[in-house]
Amino acid sequence: DQQVKQNSPSLSVQEGRISILNCDYTNSMFDYFLWYKKYPAEGPTFLISISSIKDKNEDGRFTVFLNKSAKHLSLHIVPSQPGDSAVYFCAASLPFSGNTPLVFGKGTRLSVIA
């Protein structure tokens, strides 16, 4: 039973355009959501997060939107750059009590074409 789903295994976008990566979750108790970016041969690195009390969080070219009623979040990258090509993981967390592991989606491979 997968609690965090990224239904698109891959996405190709032209340089300069918007990239939209989607994530759905099933557990309404999740209260914190994160996006990680992973390059080959490296560990995942934290990109951006959002608390369940917000519906939008922006950091430079990256914006995460949260729709709690639909249990859906999305990551927007504008404008997309070739260096953004990586695997993006969506993750969710229950209220943090020290023993709450992140629950990850399977990832979406983004390719930004120059």
Next chain:
Amino acid sequence: EAQVTQNPRYLITVTGKKLTVTCSQNMNHEYMSWYRQDPGLGLRQIYYSMNVEVTDKGDVPEGYKVSRKEKRNFPLILESPSPNQTSLYFCASSYSGNGYNEQFFGPGTRLTVL
């Protein structure tokens, strides 16, 4: 530099030969965990530790052991490796100071069991 280190980065071994993958963090984080990444399955948690001498199972603990004798170290032990443990392994750490579960990942250890 704040970081999570893992050793070795690459390991090829044979079935049944005990091995240990080390993990160390220099951020004084209480919380550490191990994940494995497999194609099409994303990141799955193996074990986690809330603090020294406190460990618990994650989603896929079978065939693995861990210990947390010091705050900075969290080794992963495979007593009798099998080919289905061929995977990419990540160690991660986090702290509860801000109430949120942003985990910092190591660079990964690629393990092949023949």
